[in-house]
Amino acid sequence: MKEKIYSVLVEEVGEFKAKAILRGAYHYFGIEKDKEAEDLLLPILERVRLSLNGENLKSSKVDGVMRRLQSMFPEVKRVQTEEEHIAIESEEDIRMAQMRAKIKAQALGFNGLDQTKIATTVAELTRNIIKYAGKGTVTLIPLLTDERALKIVAEDNGPGITNLSDVLSGTYDSKQGLGMGLLAIKRLMDSFEVETNSGVGTRIVVIKYIK
Amino acid sequence: MKVPLIKIGDKLLVSIQTTIIDSVVASLREDITNEISTSGVKGLIIDLSGIDIIDSFFCRMINDIGHDARILGAKTVVVGIKPELAITLVQMGMEMRGVMTSLNLNKALEILK
Numbered sequence: 077m078k079e080k081i082y083s084v085l086v087e088e089v090g091e092f093k094a095k096a097i098l099r100g101a102y103h104y105f106g107i108e109k110d111k112e113a114e115d116l117l118l119p120i121l122e123r124v125r126l127s128l129n130g131e132n133l134k135s136s137k138v139d140g141v142m143r144r145l146q147s148m149f150p151e152v153k154r155v156q157t158e159e160e161h162i163a164i165e166s167e168e169d170i171r172m173a174q175m176r177a178k179i180k181a182q183a184l185g186f187n188g189l190d191q192t193k194i195a196t197t198v199a200e201l202t203r204n205i206i207k208y209a210g211k212g213t214v215t216l217i218p219l220l221t222d223e224r225a226l227k228i229v230a231e232d233n234g235p236g237i238t239n240l241s242d243v244l245s246g247t248y249d250s251k252q253g254l255g256m257g258l259l260a261i262k263r264l265m266d267s268f269e270v271e272t273n274s275g276v277g278t279r280i281v282v283i284k285y286i287k
Numbered sequence: 288m289k290v291p292l293i294k295i296g297d298k299l300l301v302s303i304q305t306t307i308i309d310s311v312v313a314s315l316r317e318d319i320t321n322e323i324s325t326s327g328v329k330g331l332i333i334d335l336s337g338i339d340i341i342d343s344f345f346c347r348m349i350n351d352i353g354h355d356a357r358i359l360g361a362k363t364v365v366v367g368i369k370p371e372l373a374i375t376l377v378q379m380g381m382e383m384r385g386v387m388t389s390l391n392l393n394k395a396l397e398i399l400k
Binding site: 104126167168170171174178188189192193195196199200203256257259260263264 | 305308309310339340341342343344347371372374375378379380381
């Protein structure tokens with residue numbers, strides 16, 4: 077995988093930049109030198125895209141390089157249609173989840189602003205999981221009906237939210253900021269539902285439509 | 288992973304390049320307050336140009352750092368927030384209280400003159 081990406085980058089931006097960009101992308105995810113990371117293909121490609129943007133290339137050039145890279149990996153196509161299940165167990169997973177959400181949103185055709193809103197929502201959801209439940213899961217579900225959309229489900233078996241109505245009406249001001257986070261999610265998404273049971277857990281389902 | 292602090296004259300520049308985790312936040316606040324109190328800088332510039340996502344946690348951290356700095360006698364200017372992040376923050380109902388903001392480093396230096 078590394079070799080394939082490298083060979084395209086060398087042709088497009090030259091050996092020197094190709095090496096720096098690829099090394100940067102692998103390093104970002106803490107992948108050791110000479111190791112492969114097939115399951116991180118999409119996050120790695122996203123880092124490559126950010127680095128290419130950082131090189132002040134024309135956006136058409138960046139798009140072209142990315143199309144070449146994506147066409148080499150058929151699994152990229154699957155991102156548009158398949159559900160993605162992400163285990164949230166440590167703070168590192170927050171960054172990973174928000175990046176995967178951004179990539180999925182991009183693949184589905186959301187504009188840059190909505191990609192940011194989706195990634196921010198996932199950041200809030202996953203941070204709440206880590207903070208209050210310790211661990212949980214986030215599932216990204218593409219909805220490919222007439223109205224294309226991304227559905228995000230966050231689940232945990234934590235203590236639950238006991239004062240949900242206060243939190244959502246904005247009258248409850250949490251020191252740790254749960255209130256702010258949930259309200260923010262509600263404002264950023266088109267649909268927002270919470271199921272929570274004290275001592276059993278919390279399930280939050282949000283949907284964002286492509287406009 | 289440590290966030291570097293760079294001193295420019297009587298100002299302190301903190302460039303946060305990637306989303307940071309709780310434990311790093313705690314040490315970053317400590318490093319910044321230590322630096323302000325020992326070197327007596329009058330201005331703190333926080334560069335967020337490398338940041339792609341600002342969630343409520345991150346926003347609160349920036350507010351807290353601005354608050355720390357003010358109590359220690361330094362003004363804080365946040366620079367380099369991307370347009371889509373600004374729109375997202377407003378929609379979320381988040382505010383950057385206690386810190387000034389500016390488009391880029393040059394303008395921040397002017398504000399702190």
